[in-house]
Amino acid sequence: xxxxIVGEIMKLTVxxxxxxxxxLIVLIWxxxxxxxxxxxxxxxxxxxxxxxxxxxTFPIWLxxxxxxxxxxxxxxxxxxxxxxxxxxxxxxxxxxxxxxTRIRYRSIPDKLNKALHKSRYIILLVFIFLPFALxxxxxxxxxxxxxxxxxxxxxKVLLGPLVPVIVPWKxxxxxxEINFSYPYVQEIMEYGGEAFGTYLSYVFVAxxxxxxxxxxxxxxxxxxxxxxxxxxxxxxGFKWAPVVHLDKNEEKCTKCGxxxxxCPVQVTExxxxxxxxxxxxxxxxxxxxxxxxxxxxxxKVKIGGKTVFKSRNWLEPSKSD
Amino acid sequence: MKSPNETQKKxxxxxxxxxxxxxxxxxxxxxxxxxxxxxxxxKKTSANRPEAMKYFDDIADLFGQRQKEMQAAKESGKxxxxxxxxxxxxxxxxxxxxxxxxxxxGWYDASKIGDRVVPVEVCPMVRSTIGAKMISLSPFLExxxxxxxxxxxxxMTKLSEILGDFKPVWTxxxxxxxxxxxxxxxxxxEIRSAKDNLEKLTGxxxxxxxxxxxxxxxxxxxxxxxxxxxxxxxxxxxMGRDAMLVNQAFMWDDITxxxxxxxxxxxxxxxxxxxxxxxxxxxxxxxxxxxxxxIWPDNWKxxxxxxxxxxxxxxxxxxxxxxxxxxxxxxxxDEWTMDDMLKGISERYLMASTCPCFTSADGNEDxxxxxxxxxKDWKVNxxxxxxxxxxxxxxxxYSRVKKVLDRLSIPVYYLDTEYTRExxxxxxxxxxxxxEMLTARVDI
Numbered sequence: 001x002x003x004x005i006v007g008e009i010m011k012l013t014v015x016x017x018x019x020x021x022x023x024l025i026v027l028i029w030x031x032x033x034x035x036x037x038x039x040x041x042x043x044x045x046x047x048x049x050x051x052x053x054x055x056x057t058f059p060i061w062l063x064x065x066x067x068x069x070x071x072x073x074x075x076x077x078x079x080x081x082x083x084x085x086x087x088x089x090x091x092x093x094x095x096x097x098x099x100x101t102r103i104r105y106r107s108i109p110d111k112l113n114k115a116l117h118k119s120r121y122i123i124l125l126v127f128i129f130l131p132f133a134l135x136x137x138x139x140x141x142x143x144x145x146x147x148x149x150x151x152x153x154x155x156k157v158l159l160g161p162l163v164p165v166i167v168p169w170k171x172x173x174x175x176x177e178i179n180f181s182y183p184y185v186q187e188i189m190e191y192g193g194e195a196f197g198t199y200l201s202y203v204f205v206a207x208x209x210x211x212x213x214x215x216x217x218x219x220x221x222x223x224x225x226x227x228x229x230x231x232x233x234x235x236x237g238f239k240w241a242p243v244v245h246l247d248k249n250e251e252k253c254t255k256c257g258x259x260x261x262x263c264p265v266q267v268t269e270x271x272x273x274x275x276x277x278x279x280x281x282x283x284x285x286x287x288x289x290x291x292x293x294x295x296x297x298x299x300k301v302k303i304g305g306k307t308v309f310k311s312r313n314w315l316e317p318s319k320s321d
Numbered sequence: 322m323k324s325p326n327e328t329q330k331k332x333x334x335x336x337x338x339x340x341x342x343x344x345x346x347x348x349x350x351x352x353x354x355x356x357x358x359x360x361x362x363x364k365k366t367s368a369n370r371p372e373a374m375k376y377f378d379d380i381a382d383l384f385g386q387r388q389k390e391m392q393a394a395k396e397s398g399k400x401x402x403x404x405x406x407x408x409x410x411x412x413x414x415x416x417x418x419x420x421x422x423x424x425x426x427g428w429y430d431a432s433k434i435g436d437r438v439v440p441v442e443v444c445p446m447v448r449s450t451i452g453a454k455m456i457s458l459s460p461f462l463e464x465x466x467x468x469x470x471x472x473x474x475x476x477m478t479k480l481s482e483i484l485g486d487f488k489p490v491w492t493x494x495x496x497x498x499x500x501x502x503x504x505x506x507x508x509x510x511e512i513r514s515a516k517d518n519l520e521k522l523t524g525x526x527x528x529x530x531x532x533x534x535x536x537x538x539x540x541x542x543x544x545x546x547x548x549x550x551x552x553x554x555x556x557x558x559x560m561g562r563d564a565m566l567v568n569q570a571f572m573w574d575d576i577t578x579x580x581x582x583x584x585x586x587x588x589x590x591x592x593x594x595x596x597x598x599x600x601x602x603x604x605x606x607x608x609x610x611x612x613x614x615x616i617w618p619d620n621w622k623x624x625x626x627x628x629x630x631x632x633x634x635x636x637x638x639x640x641x642x643x644x645x646x647x648x649x650x651x652x653x654x655d656e657w658t659m660d661d662m663l664k665g666i667s668e669r670y671l672m673a674s675t676c677p678c679f680t681s682a683d684g685n686e687d688x689x690x691x692x693x694x695x696x697k698d699w700k701v702n703x704x705x706x707x708x709x710x711x712x713x714x715x716x717x718x719y720s721r722v723k724k725v726l727d728r729l730s731i732p733v734y735y736l737d738t739e740y741t742r743e744x745x746x747x748x749x750x751x752x753x754x755x756x757e758m759l760t761a762r763v764d765i
Contacts, residue, residue, distance in 0.1 A: 103658075104659070110502060254649075254687055256673035257505070262653070292655065294653055
C-alpha cells in the first residue's frame, strides 16, 4: 500500500518536473539565452531516463539495447552519450548542484584527459574479466556466457551507464521497498560477491559522484560504452561514420578558445583543428561549444551533409530561425 | 604611489617648465585645429552624414567635453587607468571602479619631441607617446593614476620603461605563442596580478557581482559594435572614417554612453538602408585597411586620402587594433564563477587577438583568417597595407598577407609612411593610382 502511494507520488513528481521543465524551456527559448540547447538536452535526457526505466522492466531487451547503442554510436557518433545516457544526466545534475553552491569546477590537464580517454578499453576489459579473477564463476556459468544466457552477461557492462537510480529489480539499497541502484553497481556486486561487492559499490558511487562534482562529465571521459565509434572509425570504408558531426569554418574562427573552455569533457580538437569535419572520439555532441561560439556560422552541426544547427552571434537575440 | 623625483628620471631629459608649457600650448592649439579640420572634411565627404555622428564629433575633441568629465570624476575620487594595447582587460578596470582610457598618441608634432629620448628609427607612435608625456599634452595620459602596458612589440616594451619616469606602469608581458597551455596559464596569472594591482589602486574589491556587471556592460558594447560592422557589409551606408571614429571613440568615452549613442547611430543607419540612401555611390571601390594602428587625431591621413581621393574609395572594414579589433570578441562565460570569468577575460584578450606579435606552428594564421573572412564577407575590392616606419612586425608579415590575398586575386597596396604631414601629396598620387585600378576592376 505504502509503496503504491509512493509510486503514485513519484509519478506525479516526474510529470510535474517535466511540465516545469517544458515551461522553462519555452521561456528560455523566447528569451534567446545562449543556453537553450543545453536545456533542451536536459529535457531529452530526463525523458530518455523514463523510457529506459520502462525498457529495463523487460530483461529480454537488454541485448537489443546493446545492439542499438552500438549502432547509434557508429551512425550518430556519441550523440547518445550527450543526449540520452542516464549516467550523463546524473553527472549533469551533480554539476547543477555544484553550480548552485557556486563552487567552481576544475579541469583535468589536457594530456591526462587524453590518457584517461585512451584507457577506456582497459576499463572495459577490467569490467569484463574482473569476475574471473575475483569470484566463483564456474565452467558451467562461463559456457552459458558464450550463449548470452544465464545471470552473468559480460555484454551488460556496455549497458552499465544506463541503470536508473530506481530500478525494477533488486537494487543495492532497498528503502521502503523501493530498489535503488546506480550505474555499474550491479556488475560490481556480481563480481565482488555480497560483502566485498557492496563495499566496492559504495566506493564506486562515492568516487564517481565526487568526480562529477569536481570535473564536469567525469565518467564520460573514459566510459567504455562510448568506445564503439572510435573502433569503427579506424577501419577503411567506415570513414563516413559518424553521420552526425561538428564542422568548423576556419576563416570565421578567431581561436578565442571559448569552445575549449566550455566543453564538459574538455575536447581540444574543436579548438585545435583547422577546419572541416572535427574528428574526435571524445566529443559527445552536447553542442555546448556550438551554442557558446560567438562567431556566426563558425561551428556547425551536420547530419550527413546538412547543417542542422550552427553558431551565431549570441550577443544579438536570434531572429526566428 | 609616489611619483619619482625629477632628478631620478632614467630616460627623459629635464625640460624647463616654460619650454614644456610653450610647446604644449602650441601643439594643443594646432591639434584643436587639426581635429576641427578633419571633422569638417569628414562632413564634406559624406553628403548625408548620419545625424547621430554629431555626438562623436563632439567626443572626438580630446581637449573638450570628455576631458572635463574625467577631471570631475577624478576630483570625486575615481581612479583613471590608462592602457596602451588592445590587450588591457577593460572589464577588470571597470569592475575595480576605475575609468579605462587608451592613451596611445596620434600627435605628429609630439613625435618630434620624442626624438630627444629615442632615435628616429623607433616606431613614431612610441615616440609620439613619449613626446606627448614630456610636454603633458594628452589630457588622458596626464590624468591616469596608473598605466597598463602590455609588452606586445619592442617599442611598447621600452615605452613602458620610459614612461616609468612619470607614472606607475604595470607591465603585462605576453607569451609570443598563444595557443599552448603554458601560455594561457602564464597570461591567466598576469590577468590575476592586474586584478590585484587594480584592487590595490582603487581600494574596491573586484567581486563576482561587480565583475559580472562589467563583463555584461562590455558585452553590450560589443553587441552594438558588431552591429555597426555588420552594417558596413552592405552598400556603403556610412563612410569608413566615420565608422572608424565611432570605433575609436570607445577608447576614451564612457562605455555606457558610447553604447547608447552607437545604438542610436545604428538605428539611423538601418533606416537609411531601408531608404537605400547611401553615403557614397554603391559601386565605389571597397577598401580594407590593415597594419599599424591609426590613432586619432593626427594619424588620420591615410583614411582621409582614400575617402577624399578621386576616384573615391570607401573603407568598409579594417584589421586595426585601433578600430575593428577593439571590441570584436566578447568574453564568453560558461559558469559565472570568479575563476571562469577571469579565464574568459584572459582568453578573450590573448587568444582572439590577431596582433602580429604572435606566432604559432602555422605563423600568425589568425590574422590571415581574419583578413580572408573580412575580404569575403565585406566584399572588399582592394587592401591597403599600412605600415609606419619602425613598425617591424607588421612590415615583416606583409609578404605572407600578400601571397594569401593574391590567391584570392585581391590587389594589395603596401603604403609605408611616418608621423609627418610632408608626404601627403606623394601618398595621394599613389593612393589615387591604386583606387583608379580598383575602379577599373569594379567596372569589369
